[in-house]
Each structure stands twice: as structure tokens, then as C-alpha cells.
Amino acid sequence: MSLEAKGLNYIVREIRPGLGQLALFRLSGQRQVPVLVDGPNVLTDSSVIIRHLDTLTQEPQLVPNNPQEAAQAHLLEDWADTTLARAVRLALFQAASNDPTLRIALLPEDVPEYFQKVLRGVPCGLIVGLSEILSQGELASLLTSLEQLSRLVESQSWLIGEKMSIADIALAAQLSLLKFPQSSGKNLYGKGCPGFLDNPALTALFNWRDQLECQLFQKNSSAS
Ligand SMILES: N[C@@H](CCC(=O)N[C@@H](CS)C(=O)NCC(=O)O)C(=O)O
Structure with missing residues (x-):
């Protein structure tokens, strides 16, 4: 939803619980979604991801400035x-x-x-x-x-x-x-x-x- 809000292009990869999480662990060092891969950056945790998206494009600013x-x-x-x-x-x-x-x-x-x-x-x-x-x-x-x-x-x-x-x-x-x-x-x-x-x-x-x-x-x- 945050990627949509920002109008950024993305590809969604579903992770199958179990075996799929092994690959996720290899990629990100943990087994939970969401994970965002943005070039060389592999980000885990939705709040961290949203804060990263705010640095890429300002509007809409998802973490308020006030x-x-x-x-x-x-x-x-x-x-x-x-x-x-x-x-x-x-x-x-x-x-x-x-x-x-x-x-x-x-x-x-x-x-x-x-x-x-x-x-x-x-x-x-x-x-x-x-x-x-x-x-x-x-x-x-x-x-x-x-x-x-x-x-x-x-x-x-x-x-x-x-x-x-x-x-x-x-x-x-x-x-x-x-x-x-x-x-x-x-x-x-x-x-x-x-x-x-x-x-x-x-x-x-x-x-x-x-x-x-x-x-x-x-x-x-x-x-x-
Ligand atoms: N605090 C994390 C929570 C992530 C989370 O709980 N992910 C769940 C799905 S929404 C998950 O991957 N569960 C699988 C597991 O824990 O093995 C975030 O906001 O990204």
C-alpha cells in the first residue's frame, strides 16, 4: 500500500510459509515479510521500509514532519x-x-x-x-x-x-x-x-x- 501511495514501481513476490522462508532468511537474515529489495538495499520491517520510501519520494510524506x-x-x-x-x-x-x-x-x-x-x-x-x-x-x-x-x-x-x-x-x-x-x-x-x-x-x-x-x-x- 505504501508503494502504491508513493506511485513507485514494484514487483510483489509472495513467500510460501516454510520452505519459502528459508530463501527469505538467506536474503534478509530473518523470516518475516514484508521485505523490500531496493537495489543493493534489503530492508525488513514495515516501519523501516516506509521510512526508506519517504526518503525516495516526499509525496505523500507517510511519516508526518510535525x-x-x-x-x-x-x-x-x-x-x-x-x-x-x-x-x-x-x-x-x-x-x-x-x-x-x-x-x-x-x-x-x-x-x-x-x-x-x-x-x-x-x-x-x-x-x-x-x-x-x-x-x-x-x-x-x-x-x-x-x-x-x-x-x-x-x-x-x-x-x-x-x-x-x-x-x-x-x-x-x-x-x-x-x-x-x-x-x-x-x-x-x-x-x-x-x-x-x-x-x-x-x-x-x-x-x-x-x-x-x-x-x-x-x-x-x-x-x-
Ligand atoms: N513488525 C513487523 C512484523 C512482520 C510480521 O509480523 N510478519 C508476518 C506476516 S504479516 C510474518 O512474516 N509471519 C511469518 C513468521 O513470523 O514466520 C513489520 O511490521 O514488518
Whole structure:
């Protein structure tokens, strides 16, 4: 999303969990995505990557210059990358464990049919038993935070100040796991976690996310 915001050219390489991460480790010295390869620079961690992009092209400046706004953006982005990221991952895992269609939609498209069949047949309880569970307290806290943000974006376009920032991108990116946006492809688009994607108190938040996506992805596809 940041690369789109900046209008920079890029190629996306998906990393397959497991073996794909070995190659990633060889490249970057760690196993997580995102990793940005920009000529000789191999950058890890989304915040580091965004700060690097800000040095390449100023507009839009994703880390605000104003110290107050920069501090707010940093805190929101950090929350989105840690607390929110963990909660949405667990929520999606729980949703997928209850819904065989979502489980299959989450697989890469080239996964063989027989494997999909096996996965479709795995009992719900078994899958959720393998995962850490989102506690009731964490779920309530996640919902409260998202409802507050939903109310916020009803009255302003951007989370902080008058322009798009790293905070907007970090939040929008994490919201994808609760309700997949159009850019996730036809198998996933509109799917996600019941209780969030169909929650009226979060409608404004998902609309805001969709608008942001539209603005980023359509702006550049119509320009090219
Ligand atoms: N703080 C990092 C977090 C990166 C992260 O959590 N990446 C996840 C996917 S979003 C990942 O690669 N998980 C695979 C793993 O940990 O093995 C950032 O913002 O870039």
C-alpha cells in the first residue's frame, strides 16, 4: 500500500510459509515479510521500509514532519503492528477453523485438490485446538478499539492530521484479515471474520478502508 501511495514501481513476490522462508532468511537474515529489495538495499520491517520510501519520494510524506503528529502516527502504527496484528491473526484463525470455505480460500491457488479436500474435512475443534485462542477480554478490547476508530473515520478522512500517514496504512493493512478487500482477489474478497465483517458498528471503518484501497490501487491503474 505504501508503494502504491508513493506511485513507485514494484514487483510483489509472495513467500510460501516454510520452505519459502528459508530463501527469505538467506536474503534478509530473518523470516518475516514484508521485505523490500531496493537495489543493493534489503530492508525488513514495515516501519523501516516506509521510512526508506519517504526518503525516495516526499509525496505523500507517510511519516508526518510535525512532531506531535509523528508521535501519534508512531503509536498508532506500533499498536496496529503488534496488539492489533496478533488479535486479527487469531480472529481469522478462529473464523477459518469454523468455516471450511474460508479455510480453502486462504490457500494459495495452486494447492492440489486432494489437499484442499483433506483440509475441508478437518473437524473445527481440532484446528482451533492447535492455535492460541483470542480470550473474551481481548476480543472485547479489540472490538472497543475498532468501534472507536470507526467513529473517528466517520468524521475525518485520515487518522492523524489532514493527510494520509503510516498510521492509516498500518490500520488498513491489518483490517484486511477481518474483512478481505478487493485487492485480496476474488476467492477472498468480502470474506473474513463473522462478528467483525458484519458488525454494523464497524461499517464506517471497513468503508474507510475500502475507500483508501480504491484511492491507492485505482489511481495508479488508471495512470498506467
Ligand atoms: N513488525 C513487523 C512484523 C512482520 C510480521 O509480523 N510478519 C508476518 C506476516 S504479516 C510474518 O512474516 N509471519 C511469518 C513468521 O513470523 O514466520 C513489520 O511490521 O514488518
